[in-house]
Amino acid sequence: MPITPDRRHLQSRYDVVIVGAGPAGMAAALGARERGAEHVLLVDRETDPGGILLQCIHSGFGLHAFGEEVTGPEYAGRFLEQVLEQDVDVLTDAYVMDVTADRRVKLMSPRVGVHTVDAATVVLAMGARERTREAIRIPGDRPSGVMTAGFAQQLVNLEGYLPGRRAVILGSGDIGLIMARRLALEGVEVVGVFELLPQPSGLTRNVVQCLDDLDIPLHLSTTVIRIHGRDRVERVTVAPVDDDRRPIPEKAWDVDCDTLLLSIGLIPDAELARSLGAQLDPLTGGPVVSGTMETTLPGVFAAGNVVHVNDLADWVSREAQVAGEAAGALATGARRPDQDIRLIPGENVAYVVPHTIASDGTHTLSFRVRRPIHGPTVLRLGEIHRRKVRAVVPAEMVTMKVSPRILEGFRGDVLRVDAIAAEEVAR
Amino acid sequence: MTDRTATRDDGSDRADRGDRDDRGEVETHVYLCTGCPLGCRLEVDAVDDDVLEVRGFACRRGERYGRQEHVDPRRPVATTVWIEGAVDRRAPVRTAEPVPRDLVRDVVASLRGVRLEAPVRRGDLVVADVCDTGIDVIVTRDLERIGRP
Numbered sequence: 001m002p003i004t005p006d007r008r009h010l011q012s013r014y015d016v017v018i019v020g021a022g023p024a025g026m027a028a029a030l031g032a033r034e035r036g037a038e039h040v041l042l043v044d045r046e047t048d049p050g051g052i053l054l055q056c057i058h059s060g061f062g063l064h065a066f067g068e069e070v071t072g073p074e075y076a077g078r079f080l081e082q083v084l085e086q087d088v089d090v091l092t093d094a095y096v097m098d099v100t101a102d103r104r105v106k107l108m109s110p111r112v113g114v115h116t117v118d119a120a121t122v123v124l125a126m127g128a129r130e131r132t133r134e135a136i137r138i139p140g141d142r143p144s145g146v147m148t149a150g151f152a153q154q155l156v157n158l159e160g161y162l163p164g165r166r167a168v169i170l171g172s173g174d175i176g177l178i179m180a181r182r183l184a185l186e187g188v189e190v191v192g193v194f195e196l197l198p199q200p201s202g203l204t205r206n207v208v209q210c211l212d213d214l215d216i217p218l219h220l221s222t223t224v225i226r227i228h229g230r231d232r233v234e235r236v237t238v239a240p241v242d243d244d245r246r247p248i249p250e251k252a253w254d255v256d257c258d259t260l261l262l263s264i265g266l267i268p269d270a271e272l273a274r275s276l277g278a279q280l281d282p283l284t285g286g287p288v289v290s291g292t293m294e295t296t297l298p299g300v301f302a303a304g305n306v307v308h309v310n311d312l313a314d315w316v317s318r319e320a321q322v323a324g325e326a327a328g329a330l331a332t333g334a335r336r337p338d339q340d341i342r343l344i345p346g347e348n349v350a351y352v353v354p355h356t357i358a359s360d361g362t363h364t365l366s367f368r369v370r371r372p373i374h375g376p377t378v379l380r381l382g383e384i385h386r387r388k389v390r391a392v393v394p395a396e397m398v399t400m401k402v403s404p405r406i407l408e409g410f411r412g413d414v415l416r417v418d419a420i421a422a423e424e425v426a427r
Numbered sequence: 428m429t430d431r432t433a434t435r436d437d438g439s440d441r442a443d444r445g446d447r448d449d450r451g452e453v454e455t456h457v458y459l460c461t462g463c464p465l466g467c468r469l470e471v472d473a474v475d476d477d478v479l480e481v482r483g484f485a486c487r488r489g490e491r492y493g494r495q496e497h498v499d500p501r502r503p504v505a506t507t508v509w510i511e512g513a514v515d516r517r518a519p520v521r522t523a524e525p526v527p528r529d530l531v532r533d534v535v536a537s538l539r540g541v542r543l544e545a546p547v548r549r550g551d552l553v554v555a556d557v558c559d560t561g562i563d564v565i566v567t568r569d570l571e572r573i574g575r576p
């Protein structure tokens with residue numbers, strides 16, 4: 001474990017306090033130091049910084065950040081080294097209980113007890129939580145053996161337990177696919193992956209390398225409609241769904257298993273932001289943020305999965321760097337740029353982050369499409385900018401760079417973001 | 428689709444071009460390109476390991492992938508091994524390079540008995556030349572030694 005400040009060294013005032021030391025928190029710390037913030041505190045409730053990356057042992061991180069693919073722990077390790085070189089105070093095993101609108105951060109840890117620090121600016125980087133059975137209301141018994149895929153990942157990769165012997169996976173998001181392979185390689189029989197949608201939710205690469213390579217069947221347009229078992233899961237009933245995603249019970253069948261893994265999505269862990277009174281976006285579940293990732297509360301920034309669920313840690317780092325730089329600059333007396341243009345999701349766009357931008361700033365917009373377009377697609381920013389991409393799928397976040405040059409001459413205050421098949425635009 | 432008599436999506440076309448060869452017959456194999464979300468369906472014409480043509484790619488990366496995937500498919504392997512004296516009971520490890528796809532299961536199985544002792548550092552060697560691949564297995568996380576309560 002890296003050097004952490006004990007009570008004596010822990011200051012009562014910091015320029016920037018960052019809650020959460022995953023990729024978002026670490027990049028924010030670096031950004032803040034780059035912009036001249038002297039005293040930066042990075043807090044995490046776990047013993048080692050790194051966040052969810054520590055359990056993501058597979059390769060697939062860093063292509064954008066480092067120009068090569070590394071595993072989750074390596075990605076985290078490289079960032080942590082930089083953070084420590086930059087003299088950031090890293091306090092782990094410390095749970096942040098409360099943050100107030102005047103930026104007093106109350107934390108609790110065995111090492112320092114209950115302690116309050118004042119911060120000129122705060123960056124929220126608490127990541128996301130997994131959706132559970134309650135979120136989709138699967139009827140039936142409530143035996144043990146039903147768990148989220150990410151929890152199973154933690155059991156297998158950090159603690160060394162297998163969740164069961166015969167597993168069914170509901171949901172074909174990347175976590176589900178990665179866990180299908182992980183369990184199969186550890187000798188668990190993975191009976192199949194069941195996906196409600198007509199296409200897989202995860203990346204093609206994961207479908208090929210995690211399922212096809214290991215002969216694990218993927219059942220599309222199919223879902224689990226019932227769980228059976230007294231103490232332990234004994235079997236699940238699965239059924240195909242119609243075009244409106246309603247199960248067709250006449251075509252249902254039973255699958256024997258002792259474990260059901262749920263990979264049905266993540267939601268921003270925005271509890272702290274909510275209790276603080278920051279405005280939340282119902283589309284993302286995270287706080288509304290400006291082009292510098294500032295929430296609606298002055299001096300409180302947010303970045304990473306707590307804002308919107310990212311598929312690439314690299315994007316998280318980039319976005320959090322922006323948040324950290326702005327938090328550092330503001331803490332050391334810089335003026336806040338006007339964020340006067342509002343962005344709204346338009347045709348085939350589920351959400352857009354950030355929610356507002358500055359007309360004289362450089363921004364990277366992140367958004368997700370609702371439906372896949374398997375061919376040339378035009379990304380459109382109001383009437384002022386277009387970009388063509390090869391294809392878009394909901395599983396992959398789309399990004400678009402916006403510069404002052406593009407915004408020059410735009411006089412309105414709202415811009416719509418659309419993603420449309422190129423052939424439709426031509427018409 | 429490795430069966431000798433397996434799918435040839437467009438046999439007549441190939442016959443026209445007289446694709447016969449004393450070593451064997453031209454077969455068309457289908458792979459999904461994993462290079463980007465488009466997921467192009469690649470058709471690789473080959474006589475055994477001799478790739479004659481790759482079709483269906485929307486960019487050059489796909490052509491290269493199709494060739495590699497047909498001739499020598501490789502995968503990076505990541506798994507975990509036991510570790511004593513660290514905050515977690517498992518240490519993540521990976522192969523230093525991708526290994527032949529058909530050896531993935533063997534590589535994971537061969538690491539099952541390995542026990543490390545904290546501290547370990549990123550890049551530490553776990554097993555050299557795993558399964559005679561000439562490829563090493565290395566640690567991917569720094570894990571300090573801690574006193575267990």
Ligand SMILES: Cc1cc2nc3c(=O)[nH]c(=O)nc-3n(C[C@H](O)[C@H](O)[C@H](O)COP(=O)(O)OP(=O)(O)OC[C@H]3O[C@@H](n4cnc5c(N)ncnc54)[C@H](O)[C@@H]3O)c2cc1C
Nearest residue numbers: 020022023024044045051052060096126127304305312313
């Ligand atoms: C299974 C899986 C596979 C993935 N695969 C890939 C991949 O192949 N490539 C890729 O680039 N990305 C991948 N990702 C995505 C990537 O890991 C995430 O987007 C990224 O880790 C999010 O970073 P974050 O810092 O926002 O959140 P996290 O990594 O979740 O970090 C949040 C941190 O905040 C801490 N925290 C939360 N609340 C508090 C509190 N109240 N007090 C103190 N600390 C707190 C948590 O302990 C945690 O350490 C994957 C994710 C998962 C789950």
Ligand code: SF4
Nearest residue numbers: 460462463466467489
């Ligand atoms: S061939 Fe090119 S465009 Fe098609 S999936 Fe592969 S990388 Fe993407």
